[in-house]
Amino acid sequence: MSLLISVGLLSEIKAKTDNLPADPASQGLTASAAQATGIESQTDKLAGVAPVTGSATQNWQTAEADVVSIGAGNTRNKVHDLSLSVSNLVGTVITVRLYKKVNGVERKVYEQAFNAATDPPGLPVINGTWATHDIIRVTLQSNNAADNGKAVDYDYLLEAM
Numbered sequence: 225m226s227l228l229i230s231v232g233l234l235s236e237i238k239a240k241t242d243n244l245p246a247d248p249a250s251q252g253l254t255a256s257a258a259q260a261t262g263i264e265s266q267t268d269k270l271a272g273v274a275p276v277t278g279s280a281t282q283n284w285q286t287a288e289a290d291v292v293s294i295g296a297g298n299t300r301n302k303v304h305d306l307s308l309s310v311s312n313l314v315g316t317v318i319t320v321r322l323y324k325k326v327n328g329v330e331r332k333v334y335e336q337a338f339n340a341a342t343d344p345p346g347l348p349v350i351n352g353t354w355a356t357h358d359i360i361r362v363t364l365q366s367n368n369a370a371d372n373g374k375a376v377d378y379d380y381l382l383e384a385m
Contacts (some may be wrong), residue, residue, distance in 0.1 A: 245252050279375040284313070284366040288321065292378045300385035303354045306362065309377035310338065311345035315366035320349055325362040330361070340366075354365040355385065 282289035292310065295301050310318050322334035338347055349362070364376055 258366055273384065275381050277377070277379045279377045280297060281373060281375045282364075283284045283372040284318075284364055284374065284376070285315070285369045285372050287363040288319070288363045291362045291364050291376055292380070293378055294362065295356050295358060295382070297358055300357045302383040302385060303350050303356060303360065304352075304381045304383060305348070306350035306366070306380040307378070308347045308349055309345055309363075310340045310343075310364075312349060312374040312376070313340040313368070315340050315368035316370050317367040318343075318371075320347065320366045321363045321365075322349070323356045323363070324356060338355070340371075350380070 227339055276292075276294075278292065280289075280291045282291075294303060294306065308320065314338050318338045318340050318362075320338065321332055323330050323332050325331070326333070334349075336349075354360075362378070366372075
């Protein structure tokens with residue numbers, strides 16, 4: 225049985241048990257319907273949220289600068305993908321860093337250098353699933369002043385937990 229059929233059946237069960245009498249058997253059915261609603265709310269999350277795309281324009285060579293912040297404080301998410309486009313940049317050292325809170329203090333948890341001249345223009349920074357319960361801050365820095373004021377595109381996909 226597919227997940228969509230199961231979710232539909234859960235909704236039907238809940239609809240049929242919403243107005244049952246207060247006898248023990250009916251109360252058991254009402255409790256089962258409440259459990260079905262809980263299951264349905266969890267399976268609805270599997271669809272994820274709409275993909276987020278955009279771009280940031282900063283002075284990348286002047287200093288490390290923010291590209292995007294992913295997630296929200298005290299909110300559990302799974303990040304399934306984060307891709308950056310450095311197609312507008314020319315630097316030979318493009319450093320991408322990720323920061324997140326560890327025990328309440330923001331810490332660098334990822335750093336990798338890329339070469340805009342030899343690496344692909346699309347960088348799969350997170351190319352698996354990474355669970356978080358706070359904000360992931362994505363930064364970029366270039367070694368070439370010609371990159372200042374250039375747009376860096378981003379694309380990421382979240383799933384609520």
